[in-house]
Amino acid sequence: MISVKNLTKEYKKIxxxxxxxxxxxxxxxxxxxxxxxxxxxxxxxxxAGLLKFEGEITICEFPNKTIDAKRIFGxxxxxxxxxxLLTPWEHAEFIAKAYKLNNDWKDKIKVIFERLEIYDKKDKYVRELSKGMTQKLSIALALLTDPKAVLFDEPLVGLDPKAINEVLSIFEELKASGKSVFVSTHIIDTINDVWDRAYIMNKGKIICEVTKxxxxxxxxxxMFFELTEGAEA
Known part of the structure; x- marks a missing residue:
């Protein structure tokens, strides 16, 4: 579970x-x-632990910046x-060593790479890959560690329709296995069939929480446009 309580973040008093x-x-x-x-x-x-903030954020009850939280968070x-200047395969090897994964990580990443159609690019430098390919690689690396909670920030941007459908299927599979799946997105139409709970933000506040x-x-x-009318889309 990802839990955020009384989160406040100011930039120069804003x-x-x-x-x-x-x-x-x-x-x-x-x-x-x-x-x-x-x-x-x-x-x-x-x-994700990239900013200082006021409030409390936990990942499966661990403070989000602790090693315990990072082990189970994607x-x-x-x-x-x-x-x-690393290849997709070298990225996977780096993650496997950092997380001390079992020797079966090679089989696991091969399956994920093949599913996202990047296995044939596994030995190319990342700088040679397209935006869509790097997005799929980022998703694959996060899934390699089998996280209990996964945070996706605009994961569908730059993906072709087939890849989008595959990622939506991954969301559903993570959900079915009891994972916490949290997605920040602008693409409401695309994700409309898979979401369970939605939070709508405007001007720094949560203005609506609704379940399907x-x-x-x-x-x-x-509902989104009615609640945020006049805001920049």
Missing amino acids: KAVDNISLTAKPGEITILLGPNGAGKSTTIKSI YIPETPALYE DQLEGGDLKK
Whole structure:
């Protein structure tokens, strides 16, 4: 579970995030929506442990910046954080050593690479790969460690339709296995069939929390625009 309690983050006395709380529960796909400037990126970076903040963030009850939390947490940033002069296979080997994975990691990453259609690129330098390929590599590396909670920041950007469908299937499989899946996205239409719980942010605050059951077949996109009317899309 990813738990955020009373998160506040200020930049030069401007509150980018203002005392928000949210939860991504095990066995659910939770999405975070908001217009530009709503505070989503700050929230995501705080959860990932990249920013100092006020409040409390835990990953499966461990403080998010601890080693215990990092062992069970997967993070896919909006812009892949990769080494240009390493190959995808070398990235996987680095992760395997850092997390002290069992010897079967090679078989596991081969399956993931093949599924995301990047196995044939495993020996190319990252700098030779397209935006979509690096995005898929970032997802593959996060899944290699079998995390209990996974945070995806705009994971569908730059992917072709086939890859998008594959990633959505991965979301569903993670959910079915009891993982906490937290997704920050602008692409409401694409993710509309798979989400369970949605948080809508605007001007640094959570202005709505809704489950799919509560929406009762209603239009999440319509609700989003009604609640954020006048904000930059």
